Amino acid sequence: MTRLGATALAAVLLIGTTVFPAVSQTLRLEGPLIQGGLLIGHTDPGSVVTVDGTETQVSRGGLFAIGLGRDAPSTVKVRVATTDGSTTARDLKIERRRYDIQRIDGLPKKQVAPSAEDLKRIGDDSRRIAAVRADASALTDFAGGFAWPLAGRLSGVFGSQRILNGEPRRPHAGVDVAAPQGTPVKAPADGVVALTHGDMFFTGKTLMIDHGHGLNSVYAHMSAIEVEQGQRVLKGQIIGRVGATGRATGPHLHWGVSLFDIALDPALLAGSMTPPVP
Ligand SMILES: [Zn+2]
Known part of the structure; x- marks a missing residue:
């Protein structure tokens, strides 16, 4: 690539980021951190999300779901790898419930x-x-x-x-x-x-x-x-x-x-x- 080409490309990328600022929401979760709960996740489109090591489906818009079962463990690990190569990991502390036995x-x-x-x-x-x-x-x-x-x-x-x-x-x-x-x-x-x-x-x-x-x-x-x-x-x-x-x-x-x-x-x-x- 010529220097001019590289400069032009840099300018395009710069304009790109300036005109369309990406609102990053690498990992945002809604829902109760309790056994039996459903968490709705939001991440950047294209990210790869794993929950306790298992890859989870992410929508084109960056939505995903995490289900906390009846006997979910006290910690659930969520890891997000975004398209720019960065990763975010979070340990979710899950509230334990007492069930009617x-x-x-x-x-x-x-x-x-x-x-x-x-x-x-x-x-x-x-x-x-x-x-x-x-x-x-x-x-x-x-x-x-x-x-x-x-x-x-x-x-x-x-x-x-x-x-x-x-x-x-x-x-x-x-x-x-x-x-x-x-x-x-x-x-x-x-x-x-x-x-x-x-x-x-x-x-x-x-x-x-x-x-x-x-x-x-x-x-x-x-x-x-x-x-x-x-x-x-x-x-x-x-x-x-x-x-x-x-x-x-x-x-x-x-x-x-x-x-x-x-x-x-x-x-x-x-x-x-x-x-x-x-
Ligand atoms: Zn029933």
């Missing part, structure tokens, strides 16, 4: 073996749900904030667990909201309907929404589903009705939110319920 011992050992047909259904259902959870679209709807899909009495909290005769059962991976049969269920955030199923063994009429980057939500036990797979839904739009389909003792909505298969606490995402339920 019920130990019930001395239960009679009654073995109700599910039929072969039931087992097949249970397997098919979990494969369908797992397939949705394994997918990561380019949507960035997860960053738009979440609202409660309905108002009602919280009849089940995130993370609770029963230990029956010393055998730990799977922790509750969402929240339960009790409400009359037929109560409208609204999309808590924008997204695309990723799954509808008319009769899953445990969860009955089941709906899943993809909010992007692996963040998905699930709605179970509904009496009706009012949207179709592949349909774009907007926050506040009615997606179904409360019911008691599948294995449910009464009408309620089970609402779950996961980042891939890491269950998060929907109550942390949605905040206080409006209208408040006495």
